[in-house]
Amino acid sequence: MSIKKSILIRVRVAFLLVCLFACAIVYKVVHIQFLQGDKWKSISKERRIFYKPVRATRGNILSDNESILATSLPFYRVAFDPTVAKAEVFNASVDSLALLLSRFYGDRSEDYYRRKMINARHSGRRYIRLNSRQINYQEKKRMAHWPIFRQGKNRGGVIFEKVEKRFKPFGLLAERTIGFINEDKNGAGLEYSFNGQLTGTDGEALFERIAGGSKPIYDGTEVKPQHGYDIKTTIDINLQDVAENALYKSLQKTDADYGTVILMEVKTGEIKAMANLGKTKGGYIEDYNYAVGSQGRTEPGSTFKLASMMALFEHHPEVNLTDTIDTGDGRYRIKNTTMTDAKINGYGKITVQQVFEKSSNIGVAKLMEQYFGNEQQVYVDYLNKFGLNSPLGFQMEGEARPYMKDPQDKNWYGTTLTSMAIGYELKLSPLQTLAFYNAVANNGVKIQPIIVKEIRQVDEVVQSFETRVLNEKICSEETLKKLKAMLEGVVEHGTARNIHSTDYKIAGKTGTARKVKNGRYVREYSTSFAGYFPADNPKYSCIVIIDNPRGVNVYGSDVAAPVFKELADKAYARDLAIHKPMRARVVPDKESLPLAKAGSFEDLKMIYNTLGISTHLGAADEDWVKVEPKRRSLEFKPNPVLRNKVPDVVGMTLRDALFILGNQHLNVDVQGAGKLVRRQSIAPGTDINEDKTITIILG
Structure with missing residues (x-):
């Protein structure tokens, strides 16, 4: 071939x-x-139409007075179905709509938006996102009146896709306490701890797949979402603000690593403020909840001496505050280590009360050796009885578990008893320490702190949380009496006398604990102050931790205690219920009267009532009065100002005298110096002639 x-x-x-x-x-x-046309059309329709979840609105987080701490606000993305509008409407308005979009977003030209919409309409695309930027509700309302968009979704094709954002009206206030939750359901704070209640239940709606995305089909089969519950916290936003500001100033001043403050009501266990600030390159932010979490769990130092003294008084009630202990020259050898006191050359022989007030490590160590040296398990059993080895069961996730040694442990050494007694070789979170101090303030009743009081659906309370008693009586009344005297003594005479107040009593204890790095104690400190106020009728308990302050003064009294005092002052000033009533002042005679002895009835009545002076209102119908003492009170006597008659201005302030005399058309000559009118040149009641001059003498 x-x-x-x-x-x-x-x-x-x-x-x-x-x-x-x-x-x-x-x-x-x-x-x-x-x-097979019908078969494939049916399959296509089934795959084009699908159910999609409709997200529920997340609940609000509220303060104790129901101010909003966190809420969800609606935002929107603007999409468009350019095939919906009639040709005459679209062609007549597309230029105006493009111009408005260009001006509003400011990122693209008018021509860009016009071509985008026209091209999508010609190609039959039923969904385009005009811009990825989210707009708020007010902007959405304004857009809804734009050309084409004003026809609505069904006739104009505009699609406002709702996107919810978490918003905190008070900004960074209590940021870590409020917390967050991310798309992976990981988070912190109240947002994470109460996510199940805040989230709600998603609904479901029918959607249609179209080119470029999907759009909802409202056919009556949709299931409405059940919105999340609100949670009402115990946080007082004003006290929270004070706590954060006081803490921030101290951290900045000392260049510390982090700090935390907790303020709690003694009787209820309600946390009124919880501030946490950590150091970053940009300053201090709420980066972690040191008050509750494991990173804030540290060796408490001298604030733990309260627990040691409680164990001592419980096991040996015969020990009195006036008993003495010789602390020597400030150095004490225990096994192979040397314990020291803060004072060079030591405190010598001092009382048990002074051991606590001066925070003598040697004094506490010697007491523990003397009374628990052969009963070390008994000491630890007391700590366990006080609940210091157990978590509090706090409402927020991430509560650190206390670390407490036991004599049966392999790492229990010959020095462990004395180390634990002064707050070393154990770890507590600030909240656990505060709960213990709060029990002393609460007459021995140890309660569980709470930060969420109610779960609500609108105005209906779904669930409420009450304070739970953890220990009905943490110690005896006799022990409590001794502990309270020591805690008050710390502020009156001891290490915290720099925060002594003349307005109200403070009880508390300073703490300065050396930190451990790479298994060794270094010269870095965790400083603290824990206590309560007013000491004679406790309303609030509080703890302040400042970690690793830098500078000359790095003790708890210098760093943490002033933060406590600032917060206590503000809390005391705004809570009139805990103020002591002022005693009424007795007016024995004329010479002891306040300065003004004549003048406006309303002004004088306000002054004397404010001073707590008893008055008789016999001249209630008079505008001008004189004040005279009557037994143990004051009586207002009429001092009428008559037309064309010289008034009596003796005893009045210069301001009142000039006012009255000027209204009577008298020329006034003022002589002398002083605050009150002592004499007047023309007798009261004299007829007033034209251009008459009256001389008033001050004294």
């Missing part, structure tokens, strides 16, 4: 195969289109 004939046969075979393949394609198209 010739080469030419062979090539021709091959071409014919190839052509035949191509024709057969083309016929097969045509057959298949006809078969699918006409014979």
Whole structure:
């Protein structure tokens, strides 16, 4: 066979195969289109229509007075179905709409938006997102009146896709306490701890897949979402603000690593403020909840001496505050270590009360050796009885578990008893220490702190949380009496006398604990102050921790105690219920009266009532009065100002005298110096002639 004939046969075979393949394609198209058309249309419709969840609105987080700490605000993305609007409406308004979009977003030209919408309409695209930027509700309302958009979704094609954002009206206030939760359901604070209540239940709606996305179909089958519950916290936003500001100033001043403050009501266990600030390159922010979490769990130092003294008084009630202990020259050898006191050359022989007031490590260590040296398990059993080895069961996730040694442990050494007694070789979170101090303030009743009081659905309370008693009586009344005297003594005479107040009593204890790095104690400190106020009728308990302050003064009294005092002052000033009533002042005679002895009835009445001076209102109908003493009170006597008669201004302030005399058209000559009118040159009641001058002498 010739080469030419062979090539021709091959071409014919190839052509035949191509024709057969083309016929097969045509057959298949006809078969699918006409014979199986209904089947594939049905499948297409089923896959184009689908159910999609509709997110529930997250609940609010409220303060104790129901101010909003965190809420969800609606934001929107603007999408558009350009095929919906009628041709005449679209063509007449697309230029105006493009101009408005360009001006509003400010990122693209008018021509860009016009071409985007026209091209999508010509190509039959039923969904385009005009801009990815989210707009707020007010902006959405304004957009809804724009050309084409004003026709609505069904006739104009505008689609406002709702997106909810978490918003905190008070900004960074209590940021870590409020917390957060991310898309992976990880988070912190109240947002994470109460996520189940805040989230609600998602609904469901029918959506249609279209080019570029999907859009909802409202056919009556949609299931409405059940919005999340609100949670009402115990946080007082004013006290929270004071706590954060006081803490921030101290951290900045000392260049510390972090700090935390907790303020709690003694009787209720309600936390009124919880501030946490950590150091970053940009300053201090709420980066972690040191008050509750494991990173804030540290060796408490001298604030733990309260627990040691409680154990001592419980096991040996015969020990009195006036008993003495010789602390020596400030150095005490225990096994292979040397314990020291803060004072060079030591405190010598001092009382048990002074051991606590001066925070003598040696004094506490010697007491523990003397009374628990052969009963070390008994000491630890007391700590366990006080609940210091157990978590509090706090409402927020991430509560640190206390670390407490036991004599049976392998790492219980010969120095462990004395180390634990002064707050080392154990770890507590600030909240656990505060709960213990609060029990002393609460007459021995140890309660569980709470930060969430109610869960609500609108105005209906779904669940409420009451204070739970953890220990009905943490110690005896006799022990409590001794402990309270020592805690007050710390502020009156001891390490915290720099925060002594003349307005109210403070009870508390300073703490300065050396920190451990790489298994060794270094010269870095965790400083603290824990206590309560007013000491004679406790309303609030509070703890302040300042970690690793830098500078000359790095003790708890210098760093943490002033923060406590600032917060206590503000809390005391705004809570009138805990103020002591002022005693009424007795007016024995004329000379002891306050300065003004005559003047406006309303002004004088306000002054004397404010001073707590008893008055008789016999001249209640008079505008101007004189004040006279009557037994143990004051009596207002009428001092009328008559027309065309010289008034009596003796005893009045210069301001009142000038006012009255000027209204009587008298020329006034003022002589002397002083605050009150002592004499006047024209007798009261004298007829007033034109251009008459009266001289008043001050004294």
